Amino acid sequence: MKFSARRWLVLVAAGLALAGCGSNDSAKSSTSFSGEAAPAQPQQGSGSAKDSAGSSQGQPGQQGKAAGVPVGQAGVQDRKLVKTAKLSLAASDVPAIVDSVRQVAVGAGGYTGQERSDKHSATVSLAVPSDKLDTTLADLSKLGEVTSREQSTQDVTEQVVDVESRIATQKASVERVRALLGKANSVGEITSVEAELTTREAELESMQRRQQALAGSVAMSTISVSVSQKGTPPAKPEERSGFFGGLANGWDAFLTFGGGVLTVLGALGPFLLFLGVPAFALVWWLRKRRPARVPATPEPLPAE
CATH class of the missing domain: 1.10.287 (Helix Hairpins)
Structure with missing residues (x-):
């Protein structure tokens, strides 16, 4: 029995040793298997990254839209602009320059509007296509000496x-x-x-x-052209002499004086209205409250 018990102990120890070796081998095999399978995941990840990069590179239009003008906002070429200009010219022959101004407007595809002229000056309003405004101004500037030029733009988008x-x-x-x-x-x-x-x-x-x-x-720009005659002498004031001149000067002085008096009365009117009416009412109320005077009766004369 002692020999058999010792034998059983040896067999059990040998079995335990074999079991430990088997577990180590299985751990190594599992480790080696995982080590071989692990590199496959980075390859898939890199492939997906390449696919995403390729897809992003394959859509340049979308990137351009994202980096372009925001939706709802007009670009520079889509702006709606109202353009106006003013041009002053000096020339020796005003009527001839006015005729040339009309011809320039018609040649640019526009038309003339309001006109005002006198002996030494004239003003003409033109309407020309907006895309020909600069060209028209350049043509008008050649008709005479440019004394002033203004140009403005208003955004009405x-x-x-x-x-x-x-x-x-x-x-x-x-x-x-x-x-x-x-x-x-x-x-x-x-x-x-x-x-x-x-x-x-x-x-x-x-x-x-x-x-x-x-x-x-x-669509149409407005140009205001003013033409004045070169060397125009300043207007002299009208001289008045003689009886009728004195009468006219006296009448002007009377009108000036009367206008000044009316101006003063107009300025005092509100004060008279708001202060005079209460003052009149107060005076009337005081006179009403004053007791009436009883007329004195004459004393009877003594009988004789």
Whole structure:
């Protein structure tokens, strides 16, 4: 029995040793397997990164849109500008220069507007296409000596966009009211809907006229040309002499004096109104409260 027990102990120890070796081998094998499989994940990651890089490189248009002008904002070429200019010329023959100014305006595809002229000067208003404004100013500057030149630009892009948006909204509103008019049954409903439709159509027409005015201001530029004669002597004051001259001077002095008196009375009027009326009422009230005087009765004469 002792030998068998010792034998069993040896067998158990050998079994435990074999079990420990087997666990170490399995751990090594699992480690080596994981070490071989691990590199496959970075390859997949790099592949996906390349795919994403390739897809991002394959869409340059989207990148350009992201880096371009924000949505809803007009670019430089889409701005709506109203341009105006003023030009002053000096020439020896004013009527001839005015005729040349008209010809330049017509040649540029524009037209002349308001004109004012006298013996020594003239003023002409021109309307020319906005894209030919600079060329027209250069042609006008060649007609005489330029004494002054001004040019201004007003940006009306926001006004144009706002009017277009309002028109679109108002059109939709008019269509809705028209649909309601088709569904109206009674005379009262028809009258009420027609009145509302008339009001909204009038507002729509007003907005459309505003849009047309803005479009015309953007399409056509205004130029104000002033032409004066070279060496024009200053106007001399009119001299008055003799009886009639003295009479005219006296009449002017009388009118000046009368105007000054009326000016003073006009300035005192509010004070007289707000102070004089209460003063008059106060005086009237005091006179009313004063007791009436009893007339003295004459003493009777002694009887004789």
